[in-house]
Amino acid sequence: MCYFAARSLGMSAIEVTVISGRSLSQARSRELGKFSEEYSRSVAVCELDPDDMKELGALDGENVRVKTRFGEVILRASVSRQAPHKRVAFIPYGAWASMLFGTATHTSGMPTLKGVKATVERAAEAKVANLHEITRMKAE
Amino acid sequence: MRTTPKTTLQDVLCTFCASGCDNLEITYEGRVIDSARNGCAISVSRFTTADRSRLLKPLVRKGGKLRPTTFARAIDRAARILNRAKYPLLYGWSQTSCEAISKGIELTELVGGLIDNTTTSCHGPTILGVQDAGEATCTLGEVRHSADLVVYWGCNPVHSHPRHTNRYTVFSEGRFRRTRKDRKLIVVDVRKTDTAKLADRFIQVEPNGDYELLTALRTAVNGEEIEQDTIAGVRVETVEEIAEMMMECEFGALFFGLGLTMTSGKHRNTEAALALVKDLNYVTKFVIVPMRGWFNVAGANEVSTWQTGYPYAVDLTQGYPKFNPGDTSAIDAMTRGEVDAALVVASDPVSHFPREAVKHLLKIPVIVLEPKRTPTSEAAEVVLPSAMLGVEAAGTIYRIDGVPLEAKKVIDPPLGVRSDVEILDAMIKRVKKLGARR
Numbered sequence: 368m369c370y371f372a373a374r375s376l377g378m379s380a381i382e383v384t385v386i387s388g389r390s391l392s393q394a395r396s397r398e399l400g401k402f403s404e405e406y407s408r409s410v411a412v413c414e415l416d417p418d419d420m421k422e423l424g425a426l427d428g429e430n431v432r433v434k435t436r437f438g439e440v441i442l443r444a445s446v447s448r449q450a451p452h453k454r455v456a457f458i459p460y461g462a463w464a465s466m467l468f469g470t471a472t473h474t475s476g477m478p479t480l481k482g483v484k485a486t487v488e489r490a491a492e493a494k495v496a497n498l499h500e501i502t503r504m505k506a507e
Numbered sequence: 508m509r510t511t512p513k514t515t516l517q518d519v520l521c522t523f524c525a526s527g528c529d530n531l532e533i534t535y536e537g538r539v540i541d542s543a544r545n546g547c548a549i550s551v552s553r554f555t556t557a558d559r560s561r562l563l564k565p566l567v568r569k570g571g572k573l574r575p576t577t578f579a580r581a582i583d584r585a586a587r588i589l590n591r592a593k594y595p596l597l598y599g600w601s602q603t604s605c606e607a608i609s610k611g612i613e614l615t616e617l618v619g620g621l622i623d624n625t626t627t628s629c630h631g632p633t634i635l636g637v638q639d640a641g642e643a644t645c646t647l648g649e650v651r652h653s654a655d656l657v658v659y660w661g662c663n664p665v666h667s668h669p670r671h672t673n674r675y676t677v678f679s680e681g682r683f684r685r686t687r688k689d690r691k692l693i694v695v696d697v698r699k700t701d702t703a704k705l706a707d708r709f710i711q712v713e714p715n716g717d718y719e720l721l722t723a724l725r726t727a728v729n730g731e732e733i734e735q736d737t738i739a740g741v742r743v744e745t746v747e748e749i750a751e752m753m754m755e756c757e758f759g760a761l762f763f764g765l766g767l768t769m770t771s772g773k774h775r776n777t778e779a780a781l782a783l784v785k786d787l788n789y790v791t792k793f794v795i796v797p798m799r800g801w802f803n804v805a806g807a808n809e810v811s812t813w814q815t816g817y818p819y820a821v822d823l824t825q826g827y828p829k830f831n832p833g834d835t836s837a838i839d840a841m842t843r844g845e846v847d848a849a850l851v852v853a854s855d856p857v858s859h860f861p862r863e864a865v866k867h868l869l870k871i872p873v874i875v876l877e878p879k880r881t882p883t884s885e886a887a888e889v890v891l892p893s894a895m896l897g898v899e900a901a902g903t904i905y906r907i908d909g910v911p912l913e914a915k916k917v918i919d920p921p922l923g924v925r926s927d928v929e930i931l932d933a934m935i936k937r938v939k940k941l942g943a944r945r
Binding site for chain 2: 395398399438466505
């Protein structure tokens with residue numbers, strides 16, 4: 368489906384599996400400081416398959432709301448350069464991704480930080496929270 | 508004006524990921540690092556931006572705000588918090604030296620607490636898998652010289668360990684395997700990652716399908732028939748071809764990442780990978796090595812194991828070590844609301860732990876030892892700025908494959924900033940003086 372058709376049809380949510388992980392830009396910008404703009408630009412991102420972006424009708428760089436049964440967060444959508452990964456959303460490790468995961472460790476000590484079902488919807492008007500705001504949300 | 512001459516230090520170890528690249532050339536002038544040659548993009552960023560976002564003075568919370576104080580006062584406050592706590596958690600340890608980790612265990616014993624390292628949210632399930640299935644492994648040097656088949660499963664070293672392929676696998680110049688042509692590369696992942704783009708065979712597995720695929724490979728390797736058309740999104744013919752490639756190689760090396768440990772199945776996934784490699788050793792030579800993340804997360808396991816008998820999640824409240832992940836692990840203990848104080852060394856759980864665990868952490872007094880500002884340091888009761896290991900302080904670390912290496916001190920830390928070892932030593936002395944619980 369072409370991008371403009373999808374946008375005009377208003378297909379504003381898709382079902383995905385979220386995986387979090389290391390990205391080169393996240394690692395580099397971490398060294399500049401977690402409160403740096405470079406860090407939040409690299410980490411508050413949701414990388415989607417190009418076909419999923421088309422289906423969602425989202426522009427590269429447009430904000431999206433990612434929701435799991437554990438929480439939700441606003442992120443900047445980005446067309447993945449490591450595609451295809453249809454219906455898989457990649458979010459770099461960090462404060463934003465951690466809003467989406469539960470604490471069950473299944474007796475391993477390790478929570479499930481990859482492979483969690485989620486929905487992604489367009490949220491162009493919503494704002495990406497900064498690190499201080501994310502900490503406050505976690506405290507609530 | 509007096510100027511300091513530029514100095515170049517050779518064979519410097521990078522302290523970011525656990526690949527242990529120890530051939531960096533660092534050029535510096537006074538406290539300013541100009542360049543980090545031979546390093547990856549992350550190394551360059553780590554060394555040349557060491558002064559960005561630094562914590563420079565000890566801080567204690569007073570009237571709801573973090574305020575500068577003296578080192579002695581910050582240590583006193585920290586020691587009192589730990590001494591008063593009934594179930595303190597001492598967490599982090601993967602971005603500091605083995606010497607500091609050893610001090611951390613001593614302190615945990617003194618205050619009667621729980622010590623856990625970042626393995627708990629990284630390769631903890633790998634260790635549980637190894638305890639169940641054993642591990643056929645070797646050093647990275649052996650892989651470099653001998654491996655003609657490399658498998659990266661659930662990891663993306665081009666991003667996470669950028670020089671891994673150049674130093675140890677497909678692009679390295681080994682004694683018996685000299686070029687890329689001498690090796691085959693298989694990548695198994697849910698995305699066509701930048702590592703997958705380098706592969707001879709890329710297998711795109713469905714999310715949470717690793718256990719099924721590993722079991723199918725074991726079935727094929729053992730000569731049994733697979734009674735399905737597709738396994739976790741992969742056609743059976745492909746599974747059989749991959750099994751054949753694995754059996755036909757002379758020396759295979761399987762590197763796996765958090766794609767196995769963080770997904771559904773966790774330690775059962777790693778156990779299946781370890782068992783596959785065990786099966787392969789009946790027909791050829793095959794080894795398995797986890798792609799450990801932080802530069803000394805392997806060291807945290809080594810030190811914890813030789814001092815307490817257990818690699819992570821060690822409860823020392825009863826005066827003897829108890830290891831029971833799911834019970835004595837940091838996230839579980841925090842989620843249950845049992846921890847009543849925390850010491851965080853070189854880690855940022857407020858950022859990385861799931862919301863429910865962080866919710867409790869934000870209610871209790873937290874002491875932070877950290878070189879740079881993080882959300883955890885911002886929420887702390889006491890902040891003790893520390894020197895960056897491998898940049899401003901020397902110490903021992905363990906590489907991915909369990910080889911110990913010496914991290915060098917390149918420049919002096921900022922004025923008044925001490926190493927983790929010095930800070931923990933001062934804390935131990937103060938706890939003892941205040942009358943430790945044990």
